[in-house]
Amino acid sequence: xxxxxxxxxxxxxxxxxxxxxxxxxxxxxxxxxxxxxxxxxxxxxxxxxxxxxxxxxxxxxxxxxxxxxxxxxxxxxxxxxxxxxxxxxxxxxxxxxxxxxxxxxxxxxxxxxxxxxxxxxxxxxxxxxxxxxxxxxxxxxxxxxxxxxxxxxxxxxxxxxxxxxxxxxxxxxxxxxxxxxxxx
Numbered sequence: 001x002x003x004x005x006x007x008x009x010x011x012x013x014x015x016x017x018x019x020x021x022x023x024x025x026x027x028x029x030x031x032x033x034x035x036x037x038x039x040x041x042x043x044x045x046x047x048x049x050x051x052x053x054x055x056x057x058x059x060x061x062x063x064x065x066x067x068x069x070x071x072x073x074x075x076x077x078x079x080x081x082x083x084x085x086x087x088x089x090x091x092x093x094x095x096x097x098x099x100x101x102x103x104x105x106x107x108x109x110x111x112x113x114x115x116x117x118x119x120x121x122x123x124x125x126x127x128x129x130x131x132x133x134x135x136x137x138x139x140x141x142x143x144x145x146x147x148x149x150x151x152x153x154x155x156x157x158x159x160x161x162x163x164x165x166x167x168x169x170x171x172x173x174x175x176x177x178x179x180x181x182x183x184x
Contacts (some may be wrong), residue, residue: 002034002048006086006181008110009043010155010167015046018071019043023162027119031063039180043076043167047183077165079110081137086178093140093171094133103145108169109155111137115162128152143166 012019024045028036033047051057061080062088068076081089094120094131095106114136128151139158143150155166169177 001176002050004035004046004048004083004181005051006081006083006177007045007047007061008079008081008167008169009045009068010079010165012041012043012076014042017072017074017076018183019068019076021045023071024068028064031067037180039177044169044177053064068130077112077167079112079137079165079167081110082179083181085137086174086181089135089138090171090175092133092135092138095140095142095171097132100141103151105143105145107141107143107154107168108171108174109139109141109158109166111139111158111161111166113137113164115139115158115164118162124152124154124157126152129154131158139166139168 011017021041025038026037026044028047033049036045036047038045049060051060057080059178061078065076065078068150089108091105093108115134118134120131120133128146129141131139131141131154141154143152143154155168158164158166
């Protein structure tokens with residue numbers, strides 16, 4: 001039975017890594033995925049597929065990454081979640097621990113695996129961001145705008161420290177992505 005999936009692509013349409021959404025949708029449709037749609041031009045794509053288990057999900061993710069590399073000429077890491085998994089990730093967010101300010105940013109990093117050996121809280125060396133919590137596939141990050149910009153790259157730091165791949169979205173953007181994916 002087909003269900004709706006959300007694929008989060010990392011570093012799309014930043015730093016010269018141009019990926020046209022229409023071309024991406026055509027590529028994924030050509031791979032046999034149904035009802036392929038995208039949300040904003042930052043690498044959020046939804047589709048319907050019948051994926052029975054983790055093995056099929058991993059195979060599809062690898063196949064999509066290989067096709068993206070062949071099509072666009074650079075590596076694009078991808079993380080795949082069902083709409084129910086994204087909904088659960090939003091519900092599990094521990095952001096109520098932090099007083100929001102105009103300079104506070106809340107994000108969810110979607111990861112290829114767990115952060116084994118993690119000790120919380122984990123703060124960046126320059127106090128630009130903090131990892132508040134994690135599940136087997138998500139990390140909950142708070143970052144602060146300093147001197148007008150958010151500094152550091154927590155996803156790159158997590159990848160290096162824990163040997164995972166990932167990509168992050170702002171919390172409010174993740175909620176919008178989920179709502180768009182659930183549209184009929």
